Structures are given as C-alpha cells and as structure tokens.
Amino acid sequence: MEFRVLKRCKSSKARLGEIVTDHGRLETPVFMPVGTAGAIKGVSPEEARDAGVEIILTNTYHLYLRPGHELIEKLGGLHSFMNWSGPILTDSGGFQTFSLSKLRTISPDGVTFRSHLDGSTHFLGPEKVMEIQRALGADIIMTLDECVAFGADHDYVLASVKLTEQWARQCLEKRKDNRQALFCVVQGGIYPELREMSARGLVSMGFDGYALGGLSVGEDKEKRERVIRLTSEFLPEEKPIYLMGAGTPEDIIESVKMGVDMFDCVIPTRNARNGMLFTNNGKLIIKNARYAEDSSPIEEGCACYTCSNYSRAYLRHLFLSKEILSFRLNTIHNLYYYARLMSGIRQAIREDRLAEFSHDFYTGKAESL
Amino acid sequence: MEFRVLKRCKSSKARLGEIVTDHGRLETPVFMPVGTAGAIKGVSPEEARDAGVEIILTNTYHLYLRPGHELIEKLGGLHSFMNWSGPILTDSGGFQTFSLSKLRTISPDGVTFRSHLDGSTHFLGPEKVMEIQRALGADIIMTLDECVAFGADHDYVLASVKLTEQWARQCLEKRKDNRQALFCVVQGGIYPELREMSARGLVSMGFDGYALGGLSVGEDKEKRERVIRLTSEFLPEEKPIYLMGAGTPEDIIESVKMGVDMFDCVIPTRNARNGMLFTNNGKLIIKNARYAEDSSPIEEGCACYTCSNYSRAYLRHLFLSKEILSFRLNTIHNLYYYARLMSGIRQAIREDRLAEFSHDFYTGKAESL
Numbered sequence: 001m002e003f004r005v006l007k008r009c010k011s012s013k014a015r016l017g018e019i020v021t022d023h024g025r026l027e028t029p030v031f032m033p034v035g036t037a038g039a040i041k042g043v044s045p046e047e048a049r050d051a052g053v054e055i056i057l058t059n060t061y062h063l064y065l066r067p068g069h070e071l072i073e074k075l076g077g078l079h080s081f082m083n084w085s086g087p088i089l090t091d092s093g094g095f096q097t098f099s100l101s102k103l104r105t106i107s108p109d110g111v112t113f114r115s116h117l118d119g120s121t122h123f124l125g126p127e128k129v130m131e132i133q134r135a136l137g138a139d140i141i142m143t144l145d146e147c148v149a150f151g152a153d154h155d156y157v158l159a160s161v162k163l164t165e166q167w168a169r170q171c172l173e174k175r176k177d178n179r180q181a182l183f184c185v186v187q188g189g190i191y192p193e194l195r196e197m198s199a200r201g202l203v204s205m206g207f208d209g210y211a212l213g214g215l216s217v218g219e220d221k222e223k224r225e226r227v228i229r230l231t232s233e234f235l236p237e238e239k240p241i242y243l244m245g246a247g248t249p250e251d252i253i254e255s256v257k258m259g260v261d262m263f264d265c266v267i268p269t270r271n272a273r274n275g276m277l278f279t280n281n282g283k284l285i286i287k288n289a290r291y292a293e294d295s296s297p298i299e300e301g302c303a304c305y306t307c308s309n310y311s312r313a314y315l316r317h318l319f320l321s322k323e324i325l326s327f328r329l330n331t332i333h334n335l336y337y338y339a340r341l342m343s344g345i346r347q348a349i350r351e352d353r354l355a356e357f358s359h360d361f362y363t364g365k366a367e368s369l
Numbered sequence: 370m371e372f373r374v375l376k377r378c379k380s381s382k383a384r385l386g387e388i389v390t391d392h393g394r395l396e397t398p399v400f401m402p403v404g405t406a407g408a409i410k411g412v413s414p415e416e417a418r419d420a421g422v423e424i425i426l427t428n429t430y431h432l433y434l435r436p437g438h439e440l441i442e443k444l445g446g447l448h449s450f451m452n453w454s455g456p457i458l459t460d461s462g463g464f465q466t467f468s469l470s471k472l473r474t475i476s477p478d479g480v481t482f483r484s485h486l487d488g489s490t491h492f493l494g495p496e497k498v499m500e501i502q503r504a505l506g507a508d509i510i511m512t513l514d515e516c517v518a519f520g521a522d523h524d525y526v527l528a529s530v531k532l533t534e535q536w537a538r539q540c541l542e543k544r545k546d547n548r549q550a551l552f553c554v555v556q557g558g559i560y561p562e563l564r565e566m567s568a569r570g571l572v573s574m575g576f577d578g579y580a581l582g583g584l585s586v587g588e589d590k591e592k593r594e595r596v597i598r599l600t601s602e603f604l605p606e607e608k609p610i611y612l613m614g615a616g617t618p619e620d621i622i623e624s625v626k627m628g629v630d631m632f633d634c635v636i637p638t639r640n641a642r643n644g645m646l647f648t649n650n651g652k653l654i655i656k657n658a659r660y661a662e663d664s665s666p667i668e669e670g671c672a673c674y675t676c677s678n679y680s681r682a683y684l685r686h687l688f689l690s691k692e693i694l695s696f697r698l699n700t701i702h703n704l705y706y707y708a709r710l711m712s713g714i715r716q717a718i719r720e721d722r723l724a725e726f727s728h729d730f731y732t733g734k735a736e737s738l
Contacts, residue, residue: 037686037690037692038683038686038687038690039687039690039692039693039694041692041693041694042693042694043694044694044697066686066689066690067661067682067685067686067689071661071662071682074662075662075664075680075682075683076664081680081682081683082683083678083679083683292436292440293440293443293444295444295445309452310452311444311450313436313440313444313450314407314444314450314451314452316436317406317407317435317436318407318408320435320436321406321407321408321435323406323408323410324408324410324411324693324696324697325408325410325411325412325413327693328413328693328697
C-alpha cells in the first residue's frame with residue numbers, strides 16, 4: 001500500500017491524499033462502510049460500488065467465528081468470497097471482544113473470550129490475529145489492541161497502553177514479508193500523556209498507518225475531539241490517520257479538519273435499516289406520517305438509485321410493511337449520501353474551500369425537512 | 370388485453386400463447402411471481418426483470434389494507450408506485466380473507482373480515498373489489514369469489530358456486546369501459562358437476578380469462594389434477610386459463626399439459642428465503658453442512674447473477690448469518706430457475722417436443738445433488 005498527501009488545507013489540518021492498493025486506488029478522506037460478516041448489510045457489492053463506495057471494512061472477529069478464516073482462505077480469500085473487488089480493511093477483532101463477547105479475560109498473551117454466537121471459548125493473541133488477517137487477505141490489516149472502557153483509571157489505561165504497544169510489536173514481527181499494509185491502534189483513553197506515550201511508542205516502530213482507537217465508547221464530543229487533536233500531533237504526516245468507529249457526518253467533518261484521513265462506522269447502514277435517512281437538509285425518519293402521500297424522493301436532486309426511482313410514500317410503505325427491499329433502498333441512499341459527503345470534502349480541500357464547505361454543511365442542516 | 374394461441378401441442382392440451390397488454394407483450398405458459406404488498410420480497414424490479422420475470426401478481430387484500438388503494442391511485446397507480454413497468458395482475462382479495470383474516474363472514478353482498486394487521490373490520494363486495502383494482506391499475510384484474518375450504522359439503526359448495534357467479538356478474542357490470550382485462554374464478558370444490566356448473570355459468574357471461582380457484586387448499590394431487598382436467602373442458606379455447614396459487618415445477622408441467630396458461634405462487638420466493646433452492650438436479654438446501662466448503666455455484670451452467678458471482682459456501686454463510694443479502698441472492702436464483710423452466714416449456718411446445726422436455730425434467734430430478 002502506498003499513501004501520498006496530494007494537497008493540504010490552508011485553514012485546517014485537513015489534507016487530500018491517495019491510497020494505492022493491489023485492489024485499486026482511492027482518495028482520502030475516505031469513509032469505509034462496514035461489511036461485518038462479509039456483506040454490507042442490505043446491498044450487493046455492485047450497489048455499494050454504484051453508490052460511490054471505494055473501500056469497505058469487515059470484522060475479523062465475525063469472520064473468524066463464522067465461517068472461519070481458514071475456509072475463506074481455502075476459497076480464495078475474502079475479496080473473492082464476498083465478490084468485492086475493491087480494497088478491504090479488516091480490524092483486529094480486539095474491539096468486538098470488548099463490545100460483543102461475554103467473559104473477556106485479558107492476559108499479556110492475548111484475549112480469551114466467549115463467542116456471542118454459541119458461547120464457545122476462543123483466544124486471540126497478536127500472532128493469531130495476524131494469521132487470521134493474512135488468511136482473509138484484506139489490503140489493510142490492524143494490530144491487536146485493548147479497547148479500554150470510558151472511565152478506566154490512569155493506572156489501568158497506562159498498563160493497557162503498554163500492552164497494546166507490546167502486541168503491536170509482536171504483530172509487526174509476525175508480519176515479515178506480508179504485502180498487506182499494517183496499521184496500529186493508538187490507545188490511552190482520555191489521558192493526554194498516555195495518548196502521547198502510545199503514539200510515540202507506536203510511531204517509533206513504524207507502521208503503514210495509525211488508527212485512533214478507544215473513542216466513541218462513552219466520552220463526550222469535547223473530550224473526543226481533544227484526544228484526536230492532540231494525538232494527531234504525534235503522528236507522522238506522511239502516514240494515514242484512521243479514526244475507528246466514527247461517525248456522524250458532523251464527526252467526520254470535524255475530524256477531517258483535525259487531520260483524519262479514514263473513517264468507518266455502521267451509522268449509514270444501521271440507521272438506514274432503522275428508517276433514518278441522511279439528507280443535506282437533515283435527517284428524515286421515513287415512517288413519519290407526513291410522508292404517507294409524499295411523491296417526492298428522499299432528497300430532491302439526489303442521483304442515487306433509490307431517489308431516482310422511488311417516492312417517500314413508497315419507502316414509508318415498504319418500511320411499515322417490513323419489506324426486505326426497504327432495508328436495501330434506504331441503505332443505498334445513505335451510502336450514497338456518505339460517499340457524496342466525502343467527495344464533497346475532498347473537492348473542497350482540493351479547491352481550498354473546506355471552511356466554506358463546512359459552513360454550508362451546517363447551514364444546510366439548519367433547514368427543516 | 371389480447372390473448373392469442375400461437376401453437377398447440379400435439380401430445381397434450383398444452384399451448385403456446387401470447388398476451389398483449391398496455392405494459393408489454395409476453396408469451397404463455399407464464400409464471401407470475403408474487404409481489405404481495407407491492408414488492409417481490411427480496412429483489413428489486415430490475416433484478417426480477419433480469420431474472421426473466423415478465424409479469425407479476427400483487428395482492429389486492431394487502432394493498433387495500435396498507436397503504437390503501439386510494440393512496441396508490443393518487444401517486445399514479447401501482448406500476449409507478451412500485452417501479453414495475455411490466456404487466457401486473459391483481460387478485461380480488463377473496464382468497465386472503467379466507468386464508469389470513471379472522472372472523473370472516475360471508476353474505477350475498479360480500480365478505481366482512483378483520484384485518485390481520487390490526488384487527489379492524491372491513492368489507493369487500495364485488496363493486497368494492499372492482500373499485501380497488503381500478504385504483505391500483507393492474508393490467509389484469511379478478512372478480513370476487515368465495516374460496517371454499519377442502520372438505521366442504523356439496524350443498525355448501527353449490528351455494529358458493531352460485532354466490533361466486535353472482536359476484537362475477539356484478540363485477541362485470543361494474544367494469545363498464547374499464548380497459549383492464551377481467552378474469553373470473555371457477556369454483557366448485559372437488560365436485561365435477563359443480564365445477565362444470567361454475568364454468569358454464571361464467572363462460573356464458575364472457576370474461577377475458579378464466580382462473581381455477583379453490584385448489585391447493587388441502588386436496589390431494591390426484592383430485593386437483595382431475596378438477597383441472599375436467600374444468601378446462603368447459604372453458605373457451607381462445608381465452609387464457611389461469612391456475613391460481615400453483616405451484617411446484619412439477620405442478621406447473623403437469624398443468625401445462627392440461628391446458629393451463631398462467632400460474633402464480635409464492636414457492637420460488639418464499640422457499641428462497643428459507644434457503645431452499647431449485648436446480649435441474651433437484652432441490653438444494655443451502656444450510657446443509659455439505660456445502661460449507663463448496664466453491665461451486667448453486668447450479669453449474671446457471672447464468673443467473675447469483676450463480677455467476679457467488680459460491681454455495683458463501684451463500685451458506687450468508688444464510689446462517691441471516692444476512693439480508695442471503696434472501697436476495699437465493700430469490701434471484703429461484704426466480705431465474707422458474708423463468709428458465711417456463712421458457713423451456715414454451716420452446717418445447719413451439720418445437721413439438723413437450724413430452725421429451727417433460728421426460729428430461731423428471732429424469733434430471735432423479736439425479737442426486
């Protein structure tokens with residue numbers, strides 16, 4: 001993987017970059033929709049591509065448990081298995097052992113946890129995580145890290161930062177001549193000195209990219225933005241910065257200004273399935289009675305497949321009827337919205353007008369639907 | 370609507386025909402997938418079309434209850450509402466008041482029933498059913514009939530045949546200058562003389578097509594085929610015969626030989642969602658462990674989107690993971706299978722080799738997957 005900064009914003013730390021992988025080139029800042037178990041919920045690979053998706057994230061935890069990384073490797077790897085020819089990033093699984101599984105136990109060797117599917121016991125250590133991700137064959141893979149809950153005390157987080165650093169080193173050693181790009185994860189909770197320690201330690205080892213982990217776990221927006229701002233100071237300018245698990249369109253715009261290049265989040269897809277649609281004029285809750293006879297598309301001027309062919313009234317009907325097509329049409333629109341948001345951000349950086357773009361974004365939001 | 374017989378089979382009563390509607394021309398025998406509530410469950414209109422679907426059936430009962438026929442009319446009719454530009458047939462709703470609703474009461478005026486959605490009380494009479502179907506705007510609409518449960522005694526069925534005939538007459542009167550083709554429904558249970566009476570009575574009024582109703586409600590295959598065979602004797606050769614609610618590929622082939630031109634059934638779509646896939650070599654249950662590492666498509670040589678892009682192993686994984694994409698990919702394959710079956714039947718009739726086609730079909734089925 002190659003990363004190159006193409007242009008820097010004059011009014012912020014935002015930058016336009018490019019990532020080149022064996023599965024194609026893309027520009028940053030970029031948003032990665034989540035294909036949890038080897039499928040973006042609700043859409044086909046072609047639909048995701050048509051909606052503007054250029055890179056996706058899939059979850060090592062889920063694919064390891066089902067159908068298993070060895071099976072996927074045997075069938076030619078994840079790209080072939082799920083029929084997605086573009087770049088893929090896999091996380092390490094660390095976060096899901098924290099958020100999904102029960103009875104997680106952490107030792108210096110790794111994480112022992114129970115599967116959320118059947119309660120069976122499993123172990124993920126740095127070497128194992130590298131083996132799994134090599135078998136899956138994503139373009140970008142992640143080191144194992146410990147995600148600490150919001151509110152953990154300084155001593156706990158300090159120990160955790162050291163553990164995360166140790167695991168990152170083991171992952172780096174295990175990597176050897178693997179062509180996959182390896183990103184590490186900066187931890188340190190909300191403690192500035194621990195974020196700095198984590199960043200410096202990881203940077204000294206040299207990774208292909210740096211992720212900010214342990215955020216969006218309960219801390220408020222101000223604390224989160226402070227962590228992003230200060231941590232990015234210690235990260236090398238020539239490497240991509242990836243904010244894990246974010247976020248809303250607002251989170252993305254603010255983080256881009258702080259220098260973040262990559263994002264992933266379930267919001268566009270999950271909210272779509274719950275009937276919450278993004279538009280330039282704010283959120284639209286499709287089940288609302290006001291849309292019952294509304295023949296207009298979700299958003300006037302939107303060129304997505306859904307807006308090109310279906311009315312709010314029909315989408316409301318599908319949602320209330322729990323039709324499978326409802327999930328799909330809503331998801332296509334939200335993915336398109338996110339892709340358009342990101343390309344708008346990139347274009348604004350290219351043309352030195354990110355501040356104006358941001359202003360327009362917040363002003364547009366003020367309009368009522 | 371126009372119907373014309375293009376060719377007659379020499380070895381059976383099968384015929385190749387054509388139907389021309391305001392929304393396009395198609396050849397018979399034809400299978401109509403069910404788009405219950407204004408969507409074929411699991412697929413988009415374009416996918417259905419690509420899978421070979423030429424005409425669909427939607428349910429008056431469902432659309433009347435939600436979102437309401439007046440709303441659909443206001444939004445430009447069902448074709449526009451659901452983004453399906455091909456022909457549509459709507460049933461009368463009579464069958465669903467029998468199969469879905471509670472507390473159905475039949476009077477000479479019509480059917481009073483409780484909605485399966487919210488328990489509210491509704492009334493469907495012949496005039497109302499015509500109003501609803503006019504508002505929906507399908508190309509082919511149906512008269513209201515009473516579907517009688519299997520096992521009803523002769524007196525009950527006799528009265529029901531008379532009622533169905535009376536309602537058919539009222540529908541015909543209500544129709545006036547409506548461009549929509551109007552089909553009636555022959556009833557009579559398993560009593561040959563009542564089927565004959567029903568058929569003769571309806572034929573004397575003159576409809577655009579004749580449906581066989583009240584079948585697949587519990588009677589065995591032999592009884593059902595006897596009814597189809599004898600009833601079709603009393604129906605005009607120049608009009609299409611439509612067997613409602615059938616069926617399996619075997620049902621279709623046997624019924625075609627008895628002169629049936631049109632079919633509808635939830636089997637291809639519902640079974641797909643349950644992981645049961647049709648192939649020329651029999652049924653394939655995708656969740657079976659034997660497919661866990663199977664890199665081959667559902668069916669070798671199948672040109673559907675699913676078989677062109679995905680392995681059995683991936684489809685099994687999606688099914689076990691309850692991914693939305695599972696329903697869709699399975700449905701695309703089954704719709705394609707049915708469309709291919711029907712085009713195979715038509716081609717066989719055209720080339721005077723239906724008996725051979727039928728033999729090959731049953732022989733193929735004998736092979737094990």
